[in-house]
Amino acid sequence: MPHIRATVTGPDLPADIARGLAEGLTGLAVTALGKSAERTIVHLDPVPADRYYVAGNPWPTAPATCTWRSVSPRAPTARRRRPPSSPEPPCS
Template identity: 70%
Template sequence: MPYIRVTVTDADLPTATQRTLAEGLTGLAVSALGKARARTIVHIDLVPADRYFVDGKPLTGGLDAHVEVSITLGTSSAAEKAAFIAAADQLLTELLGPLARCGVALHELHPESYGYNGVTQFDYYRRAASAA
């Protein structure tokens, strides 16, 4: 169940662009990481550029974006993660234009320490295996 948080330095990013970004990142979670669409969450944070700092200074003269993805440890290969990072960077650039220093980070969380609806990923996968 990937949780994808995107920070964009455009407090007025149009709703249609936000929707396209969420749909695109969800699609990449499915195609590049092999995740389930229905279990993928995208959270978009829009911040003014003067609240986003690079080298200790507010960003000026352009946009930037940063993507952080929480996934369960051991559920995606190195090649899948590299493909996601490259495709996410391309998607952001296509939707937002040139970015100051776009970053994408994948955080792998242990399945005993990650879950939702009160169920850890460890228990979710164990239940899924026993039901099969």
């Protein structure tokens, strides 16, 4: 039985967004890991933004850096990093 835990910014995660995230993560367990949706648990942990730090800086003033990996068996692993001087928000 897979247990997926996702930490998200903000204590006020709207119910429709939380449900969509849970459905998407469940779908990922089914397609990427071959697990049963009925036996997959998704735990969403909303955390206030002021408890996040990047490079030792509080989240709102942290350098814009984003890194992720694809876990799809059909997609190559991807990494992307934005330099701190980038005006774009993280993971936009």
